[in-house]
Amino acid sequence: MVEEEKERPEEKTGISRRKFTLGVLVASVLGALGSVFTLLKVLSPGKKGGGYVTTIEPGDGLVYAKGSNAGASIQASSMKTGDAVLAYPAGKTSNPANLVQLIRIDEKDFKAPTDIALTDKGFVAYSAICTHLGCTVSWIRNDKALSASYTECFCHNSIFDPARGAKVMGGPAPIPLAQIGVKVKSNGTLVFTSGFKGPVGPQV
């Protein structure tokens, strides 16, 4: 057996067995790497439905986002100055990017850069998704001085001033919450009058 193998003349093919094996090895490793690349691509699907893409359109009514009356239209009369609620556009409540915080502020308190044209009777709305890492913001009401109330994200304590266009007053959030236009309709419910005036969700 051994002799037989020795007899097989390697020079005939011009390629030694060692070289041939090495070539096969390199080729198969390259091939395998190619398929790994494809597999990794399959394993990291692209954007489909996920992510923070808002679908609010002007004319959508505002409904409560949570609580026992979730899904019901928000009545302007139910909110006094200093109140805030989380709201969704009616019929589009399954998209978290649509969540807004509706706040009622004393109209005199609005300061730049709030877009006053997007407010109505003291109602102002901002995206409720923190621009830091995407937690939902909360309303911190100051009963002693209503104008000192503010919006806070409990995750890393970013603070936004809704009277000043949700400017970042503290914490790690990089940019203000995006404002969105609202108005009170004649029947006392609220509707959106615009899209968001800035980026929504974490700025990554």
Next chain:
Amino acid sequence: MIFKWFNERLEIDKFRAKFLSKTFPTHPTFLLGEMAFFSFVTLVVTGIFLGLLYEPSTKMVALFGAMVPASYASVVKIDLLPMGMIIRRIHHWSAMLMIAAVLAHLTRIYFTSAYRRPREINWFVGLGLWGITMLAAFTGYLLPYSQFSVTATSIAYFISKSVPWVGDWTSRLLFAGEFPSDATVPRFFFMHVMLVPVALLGLISLHMLILVKQKHTEPPSNRWLKESEGGRKLIGIPVWPEQTVVSMSFYLFLLFVVVLIATYIPLNPVETYGPPSPGTPVMRPDWYFLPIYGFLKLIPGDLSFSVPGGKITPETIGGVIFPGFLALVLALIPFLDRAKQDQHYMANPLRRPFMTSFGMAGIVFICMDAVSGYIDVLHIAPAKMAVYVVFATLAAWGVSFGLLRSYNRKRGSDVKT
């Protein structure tokens, strides 16, 4: 009789002579690694029970009249089973114990310089084990799909996505697309119950093989014993039966403590947190992620740099660069503190002022970052807290270095470490 039957086939005698009689040096701190391993055993056993009942899906199902994700519903149902809640709590408490044990074990290795030649490889394996243990806890945390776990995972998603160049792709690989989506829970489930435990098992085996090959460092007292006798053999107790008995009693004791804690102290009450809903409660991660969480609070929101092809944001700095840097420092330690000869004995930390004070500074730094997670309840401004963190770290370094130096001056340097 039975032993003979097996012995004739498997040659247990030989195995015993070769492996079971190996000497195992003793020191209380050597139990820290075992503690990590035993927690893992408990996690596997309780995890199998949970895995058989858990449903990895975010499909909405009815539970007591409300529509909730199926994963959340299945965990609530586990809690309602006889023994269900206690098993879940044992699982979660063991996870905490495992991480605590890994950290304590790592600290022990550091302060006694057991990472030195020839044990550098096992130091790296150990760091890998730590990383994968954190991954285990992280992937497990999402599974109940409560308001808390979803918020926590969402934060991690945006952190990983914020990394320039690779973040977008790696975050989609890890979370199976953008989070939240229906694909994330199945992927995390498979990672949590399959990939991660198998990786842990593999690395633990490697860790142990290397340990058996290289032998354990010995308590310094063994050196005096041996120098008087002139031998260079390990001093300790044999693996079988002594060490086995010690280990088993230790495990039973640990199990007792964990079950006791799990019985009386609730953990992650998903029923109270509720299924995902709009609105984020005041929340903090489990303690082992607190340093990262606290560090994120300290970074000002406008601290970002543009780099070609992307931007380095505060989230990247706090969530990726900061822990990555700590891991890098740990990984470099065997290269920074090298020894010319093999290290056979535990070093005395009091005799190594530089390394020990460096370690103290590191521990204080990490703990202060964890405290920063509470600046909202402590009413400290982030900038002020950042100053405290830096000050405390430098103080810990300076003071411990000064103390150790003067201690060593007084004692002279008759002992080499």
